[in-house]
Amino acid sequence: MTLKPSTALRAALLAAALTGTASTLTGCIPLALGGAVVGASVFVDRRSSGTQLDDQTIAIKTQLQIAKQLGDNARVSAVSYNYRVLLTGDVPTQAAKDQATAIAQGIEKVKSVVNQLEVGPVEPFEGRSNDAWLSSKVRTALLATKNVPSGAIVTTVNRSVVYMLGMVTQEEGDIAAQAAANVGGIVKVVKMFTYISREEAIRLSGAATTSAPNSGGSTTPAGPAPIENGGDTMQAIPVK
Secondary structure (H helix, E strand, O other): OOOOHHHHHHHHHHHHHHHHHHHHHHHOOOEEEOOEEEOHHHHOOOOOHHHHHHHHHHHHHHHHHHHHHHHHHOEEEEEEEOOEEEEEEEEOOHHHHHHHHHHHHOOOOOOEEEEOOEEOOOOOHHHHHHHHHHHHHHHHHHHOOOOOOHHHEEEEEEOOEEEEEEEEOHHHHHHHHHHHHOOOOOOEEEEEEEEOOHHHHHHHHOOOOOOOOOOOOOOOOOOOOOEEEEOOOEEOOOOO
16 A cells, blocks of 8 residues: 555654654663763753754655655655755756755755755665665764764765764864764765854753763774865865
8 A cells, every 4th residue: 555645754753753762762871881971961962852853854855755756766865954954865867956955945944955966876775785884883983982972963874975964062073073984984974063162062962061082982093084064055175
């Protein structure tokens, strides 16, 4: 039986809500990482619950609308953070890429769109499987790295490039990006953070955080991936 778009949306939202609930429950339990106890604030999403739900709804609606209008020749993933949508994946033509941007911009509550779609054939299944594996490795690295508010950072991996969104301090963002860059197989890190003050980070996390220049997790220092900084317009940093 084929689900109607509205039914599919409700089902997807329910699954997302259940996943979010599980993450919230996990965040209430302090963990011992690297020999130190990490407080629950590390796992707190700094967005309000209403904004989190809005972002989930935006991402689902965007993907459904793009899939409906572009068809099987496109593979598009949408991530929304604070009403800012990131599009990754593959589309057959530049016109399809532009159309995807227009569709995302037309979704209710969307404030801006960053289109990182590749024009060309859809990535093979093997590549997508590798991206999923790399995504899990990046999440594990962030969880294992001291002074990284993993609950406040959203990541997605496409063609071995990791995109990082979230509300973080400059120091938190730098440490998180370096941890992701050190994951084997990642070829580039793109930072799309919204930077906030330490005081704001403490307020949004609901608990004091400690700041230290060094990571407490295990990393691979040799050959890290290049890091880019991304604002409303993407800023590319040349690879040395």
